[in-house]
Amino acid sequence: MKTSLRRIYTEDHIELVGLLYEPETPTSKVLVHVHGMAGNFYENKFLDYLAQTLTDNGIAFFVFNNRDCEFVKDLYKVESDKRTTVQIGSAYERFEDSVLDISAAIDFAEKQGFSEIHLGGHSLGSPKIAFYFAETQDIRIKSILFISPPDMLGLVRMEKEQFQKDITEARELADEGQGKQLVTHPIWGEYRISADTYISLFADDSKDAIFNFLDPAGSFDTLGKITVPTFAVMGHKDDALVIPLEETFEKLSKALSSSPKVETRMLGDANHGYIGNEQDLAGAVKEWLSNLGIIPKKVS
Secondary structure (H helix, E strand, O other): OEEEEEEEEOOOOEEEEEEEEEOOOOOOEEEEEEOOOOOOOOOOOHHHHHHHHHHHOOOEEEEEOOOOOOOOOEEEEEEOOEEEEEEOOOOOOOHHHHHHHHHHHHHHHHHOOOOEEEEEEEOOHHHHHHHHHHHHOOOOEEEEEEEOOOOHHHHHHOOHHHHHHHHHHHHHHHHOOOOOOEOOOOEOOOEOOEHHHHHHHHOOOOOOOOOOOOOOOOOOOOHHHOOOOEEEEEOOOOOOOOOOHHHHHHHHHHHOOOOOOEEEEEOOOOOOOOOOOHHHHHHHHHHHHHHOOOOOOOOO
16 A cells, blocks of 8 residues: 655645555545544544555545644645635634535546545535535546434534524624634534534534434435435444434435435444444445445455
8 A cells, every 4th residue: 555645725725635545556446535523634543444445455545634624723825826824624614615625635536547536524524525516516426425424403403502502602793793703612512613613514504404314304405416326334322323323324315316326334333433343334335335346346
C-alpha cells in the first residue's frame, strides 16, 4: 500500500488536506470518504482497516479533512499568490457548503485518473454525501456508502425543551447580526456551535433533514433522488439511533426508491465509532463492493 499526503482546493478557495491510499498495482477504482461532525481523516481507527482492506483488493482510498474538521479549525484560503486563514470547523460550518468540499474531493480523484469513484460518509458525512448526490446528480459516482447514517434533527429534538431553547437563542442571535456567536448549550454535551451553524443544521427547513427516522411526517425526498447502488451499515449500540435499527433500515430501504440496488448491514453490537469492530466494518464494505462486482469474488 502506498500512502501520500494530498492538498485539494474548493471552488471558494479553501485548502483541504487528506491522505490517498493506493494499492501497489495501478487501479481505476477509488472510495472517497467524508468524515463526521468535528472529525478528521485520522481519528477513527476503522479508517486504517478500510484503507488496508480496500488496497489489498485493488481499490484506492481517499480520506480528507472537510471544513467541518474538528471543533474550531483555521483553514487556509488560497487565491492566486495570496494565502490567508479563515476560521471554520464544526462551530462555524454551513451544511450546504459540504457540496463544495465533496466536489473538490471528487474532482481530485478524477484528476488522479480514477474513473470508478465510490462515495462514502460516516455519521454527519452520510447526510452530506446524500445531499451532494441529490444536488449534483454527479455521474462520476458509481455507488454510495452510508456508515452510521444519523437523523441529525431527530437526535437534537429528542430533548424537546432544550431544542426549543437553543433554536430560539440561535434565531435571536442571528436576527441581531450575531450569527457567529456560540449557542450557550453544547450539542449532546459536547459540540459548541454558532447560531448560524445551529440554524443550518437543525432548523425546520434545514438541508440536513435527510434521514428523518424519528419524525413520522418527515420527508425522505433527498434520499429518493439517489440513483446509484446504495449501502448502509450500522450497529445496535450506535448512539446515533433514534429508533430501533431494524426500523431504521426498513425506513431507509423504502426511502431509497430510485436506487437500483440497496443493501443494509446490521453489524451486531457495534457502536458509532466501530471500536472493536473495525475489521467487521471493513469486511462488510468489502462484501458490498464484491456484490457489486467491484471486487472480484474468489472462487473456492
